[in-house]
Amino acid sequence: MVEVLSEPAGRGSYSGALLEVEDLHVEFHTRQGVAKAVNGVTYSVNPGETLAVLGESGSGKSVTAQTIMGILDMPPGRIAGGQIRFRGVDILKLPEDQRRRIRGEGIAMVFQDALSALNPVFPVGWQIAEMFRIHRGSSRSDAKKKAVELMDRVRIPGARDRVNDFPHQFSGGMRQRIMIAMAIALDPEILIADEPTTALDVTVQAQIMGLLAELQRDSNMGLILITHDLGVVADVADKIAVMYGGRIVETAPVHDLYANPAHPYSKGLLESIPRVDLKGQELYAIKGMPPNLLDMPSGCAFHPRCPYRREDCATAVPPLYPISGSRGSACHYWREVVDGSR
Amino acid sequence: MGRYTIRRLLQLIPVLLGTTFLINYMVWQLPGDPFAGRCGQRPCPDSYVSAMRSQFGLDQPILVQYWQFLKNMLTGNLGVDFNQVPVATQLGDAWPITIRLALLAVAIEAVIGISAGVLSGLKRGGFIDNVVTISTLFLLSLPVFVTGFLLQWLLGVQFQVITPTVSDEAPIMELIVPAFVLASLNMAFTARLTRTSIVENRRSDYVRTAIAKGLTNRRVVGVHLLRNSLIPVLTFLGTEVGSLMSGAIITEGIFNIHGIGGLLYRAITGQDYTIVVPIASLLVLVYLVSNLLVDLLYGVLDPRIRYE
Ligand SMILES: Nc1ncnc2c1ncn2[C@@H]1O[C@H](COP(=O)(O)OP(=O)(O)OP(=O)(O)O)[C@@H](O)[C@H]1O
Ligand code: SF4
Ligand SMILES: [Mg+2]
DSSP states (O other): OOOOOOOOOOTTOOOOOEEEEEEEEEEEEETTTEEEEEOOOOOOOOTEEEEEOOOOSSSSSHHHHHEEEEEEETTTEEEEEEEEEEEEEEESOOOHHHHHHHHHHHHEEEEEEHHHHSSSOOOHHHHHHHHHHHSSSOHHHHHHHHHHHHHHTTOOOOOHTTOOOEEEGGGGHHHHHHHHHHHHHOOOOOOOOOOOTTTSOOOHHHHHHHHHHHHHHHHHHHHEEOOHHHHHHHHHHHHHEHHHHHHHEEEEEEHHHHHOSOOOOOOHHHSSSOOOTTTTTGGHHHHHHHHOOOOOOOSSGGGGOOOOOOOOTTTOOOOOOOOSTTOOOOTTHHHHHHHHHO | OOHHHHHHHHHHHHHHHHHHHHHHHHHHHHHSSSTTTTTSSSSSOOOHHHHHHHHHHTTSSSHHHHHHHHHHHHHOOOOOTTTTTTHHHHHHHHHHHHHHHHHHHHHHHOOOOOHHHHHHHHHTTTTTHEEEHHHHHHHSSSOOHHHHHHHHHIIISSSSSSSOOOOOOOOHHHHHHHHHHHHHHHHHHHHHHHHHHHHHHHHHHHHHHHHHOOHHHHIIIIIIIIIHHHHHHHHHHHHTHHHHHHHHHHHHHHTTOSSSSHHHHHHHHHOOHHHHHHHHHHHHHHHHHHHHHHHHHHHHOOOOOOOO
């Protein structure tokens, strides 16, 4: 740790999980109709814990994260129900001013494409320093000094000479480091990283993941890691939430899920083992198309693609059946899946 | 950027030479003898015409005339017009007025156009957005002289809140309405450009990042969004300064302002090219320099632009 920051009021005074998303529903009102992007997502993260959120494109991973962050496009987006509790307080009910203070201070986010996520017309140091100037009222020079420290901390070579450079003057990996520096500037308790390495080379990906893991160890923050990359998940995550059609279909400690998936969709993901040469493709190896959010399949949303499907799958929506401890599977026939029949 | 500036300045030279030559050549080619109609009802005596022709060098070949013009411009010696009144004094009286009018117009364009564009872009489809869309369409579809005469009649004659014509010294207060008329088209266009730019940038990733940083809405909009959205708007405003000056001719005519517009108008009808040529050349220069400044400004506003 570089420094010990004063604890904001309320930090650590709540005994439940640090961040709890409960039965969250988000929909988009579009010309074509109402797209139900998130349909009852529930997950939680504790200090020092890494939750990996997995699922194919369009499954609602980013929308859930944006809702937590409070950066959902509204309209067309609408939060149709549920709670997001941060230290026990439902932040969806907070007035905008209090909500704003949580952003950056309590919960911060790293985006996929740092080039477009950083403001092109301001120097990177200025953009990092802005966190201290706005949230902490630091002077320009103090804030800039802290920005340099942070750039050092995320290991940008020659940080002092590069604070005044603009985002386009950095490589993709360095830009993502700057994004991370900005996100951890105020020592947030939760960091959401939405596919932080997808836009990067394989070698750089590993470096960025290593950096995130190291920062998390140092500061004991909770990390929500949204990713397509099953290989990364095994190394860094504590637990996994697999999303399908805006729902969590399986949650499990990472090793349990790898050893023995309890949902046909998770199983399909694991069987289509990620291959470096097919990056980004691995999740599509499951037969069939992702569900149409405007017209979700009845019953279990996965049933049109499910090899375990029985008749009632098309009518009865499976709840998240508890399996053991924190494990759960939204499949009527999870026992069969675990047993490995078929 | 220094090298770039120097190269751009050097590029100005051939352009200036070419355009000013064309201006001189055009004047020479205009039909009708500029001196024939200067003696009341009767045609001027041949002796007068030939004396004038040789005083102003019209008996020389065009290239010699052009050389003379260049020498005069570079030494600042503008000579006298066909009525033997010094050209420099007339230009000296007229330029400040037109510059004042043009600057005022640019200020109106910027302040009203940008504010209207930002407000309507932030609340797309809202009340203000509709008002702005309708009124800009209104301004864009009206020819400038209609807007001019309309406002002159409405404010100057009907309600008498302004004097219909501007007095000789053209004080700022009297120039406000004419400047508004001069600005009207560009102002409407600025509002639309700003609106489009705001709408486009509003959903951009970096704005989302700014919100995620926990900045106040004011700062997200006023610093992050605005700074990016204004890049095309400011370059548009700059590029238009030159044509704004030329546009001043109509406005100055309507409100009887004694700027270069009026001077040029009278000189063209009187075929007095001693006035037309330097004014046209100066307009070219203003246009070229303002364009150069805009290109340089663009690089300052958008660090991604590289000059080579
Ligand atoms: N602003 C929006 N307007 C309309 N629909 C949206 C909007 N944002 C997201 N959606 C819809 O919500 C659904 C879920 O999108 P989301 O971005 O959460 O997917 P994801 O799981 O993050 O996918 P990916 O892996 O591609 O990032 C998508 O079908 C998308 O079309
Ligand atoms: S509930 Fe039925 S359709 Fe859905 S995953 Fe389980 S077996 Fe497959
Ligand atoms: Mg996403």
